[in-house]
Amino acid sequence: xxxxxxxxxxxxxxxxxxxxxxxxxxxxxxxxxxxxxxxxxxxxxxxxxxxxxxxxxxxxxxxxxxxxxxxxxxxxxxxxxxxxxxxxxxxxxxxxxxxxxxxxxxxxxxxx
Numbered sequence: 001x002x003x004x005x006x007x008x009x010x011x012x013x014x015x016x017x018x019x020x021x022x023x024x025x026x027x028x029x030x031x032x033x034x035x036x037x038x039x040x041x042x043x044x045x046x047x048x049x050x051x052x053x054x055x056x057x058x059x060x061x062x063x064x065x066x067x068x069x070x071x072x073x074x075x076x077x078x079x080x081x082x083x084x085x086x087x088x089x090x091x092x093x094x095x096x097x098x099x100x101x102x103x104x105x106x107x108x109x110x111x112x
Contacts, residue, residue, distance in 0.1 A: 072087065
């Protein structure tokens with residue numbers, strides 16, 4: 001198997017690698033691009049957790065974690081503005097500053 005270093009979004013003239021450019025990975029094995037889902041870039045923090053998923057310049061998702069790696073917040077940006085913020089606090093998950101659901105044992109309790 002050959003490995004090629006091609007930036008996501010660039011066109012290659014070699015037909016042999018056309019299927020390899022749909023998914024790109026870094027040296028640690030983290031996916032950095034997924035053309036099938038329209039993701040132009042995926043960046044990771046030093047703990048190898050996803051920090052940002054970029055679709056284009058104005059549409060992206062950012063993730064924030066504790067020092068131990070627990071997810072704290074997910075922020076979705078649409079057209080450069082915050083559209084949805086999801087906070088994670090232990091068993092509770094809030095969206096738009098209201099409890100969306102929480103974990104109770106093996107069940108998830110949602111707000112209706």
